Amino acid sequence: MRFTRSRSRLLAAAVGLGLAATAMATPAVAAPAETGASAKALAAAYAAVDSAVSRSALSGIAWYTDEATGKVVVTADSTVPASALGTLTRTVGADADAITIKRAKGEFKPFLGPGDAIHGAGTRCSLGFNVRSGGTHYFLTAGHCAEDVGTWYTNAGQTTRIGPTVKSSFPGNDYALVRYANDSLSHQGGYSVGDARVGQRVTRDGSSTGAHSGRVEALDVSVRYRGSGTVRGMIQTDICAESGDSGGPLYAGSTALGITSGGSGDCSSGGTTFYQPVREAVNAYDVNLY
Structure with missing residues (x-):
């Protein structure tokens, strides 16, 4: 068997909702786009999710920081019950506003x-x-x-x-x-x-x-x-x-x-x-x- 690139190459070898910018009354001046949580709040939210998942028996879950939307995106697979996601959100506490929950x-x-x-x-x-x-x-x-x-x-x-x-x-x-x-x-x-x-x-x-x-x-x-x-x-x-x-x-x-x-x-x-x-x-x- 030849391990070559021609053998299918292998042998050669997640978004929250961003808020749109709004026009202000002052001519030719626009408000900056809202990008969700501040960098500090975003880091705190990520750390809270990471800690909550690590300390629990929860699995079937992925999480990452989406800096473009200012959210921590938490994706749960089909085995994670809604109650567990509710518990996760409550455990995160005040930082939960910086979290977007998705399903896979x-x-x-x-x-x-x-x-x-x-x-x-x-x-x-x-x-x-x-x-x-x-x-x-x-x-x-x-x-x-x-x-x-x-x-x-x-x-x-x-x-x-x-x-x-x-x-x-x-x-x-x-x-x-x-x-x-x-x-x-x-x-x-x-x-x-x-x-x-x-x-x-x-x-x-x-x-x-x-x-x-x-x-x-x-x-x-x-x-x-x-x-x-x-x-x-x-x-x-x-x-x-x-x-x-x-x-x-x-x-x-x-x-x-x-x-x-x-x-x-x-x-x-x-x-x-x-x-x-x-x-x-x-x-x-x-x-x-x-």
Whole structure:
């Protein structure tokens, strides 16, 4: 099996309501746009939400600061009862006016499942981006995929070895580094590292559902997955994904942006997905895309 960019690329590897500006009586002078809470109030609201979620048993929830609207956007998946959101709002207290509550279909969870891509310990995930350090070649995938996988294979029968998991980080982050130890496998490159922008058109690829495109909704998002841990600094998009797509690449053209972490929904009804920024992973492991 050749690990090339041509193999679906993967083997080559959230808004509150802004208030409009109003015209004043003085000629040629307009009032500045209201942008919601002040920076200090916004920071306090974010800290209050973060603390409330961390101290509770609440999961299936994501939150980030939307500086454009002056709101902290809290997105709850379908498993979070309305009563729990009410409790969260009351716990936040006076800072609740700086919060916008949204709902997402399905359940926020790390994507993981059986199938046909990179295999290990009875699970399947997707290869993200190829990287190297000196003359040694590796690839990046999701950290939650690699927690219990010592060795990866190209097939479910585990007859063609790729190589070992060298390092992994989850929760908090969601990235892992796997070393190529099979000289018969090619590992072409073709990407450079970049940073995602809100509104940017992007594509993600995965071994379950292939390539799907959409837009970046938010940056620096914190997510507490159901039945798992909290990850921070994530990219949020409106692109669908399903189990087994974890670890796959998020990119814009030849610019590598993220590694698929988790989300909700599916590619029939749509969903919300979260990605580990690639730049953080390559910096953590002192490797380079090529």
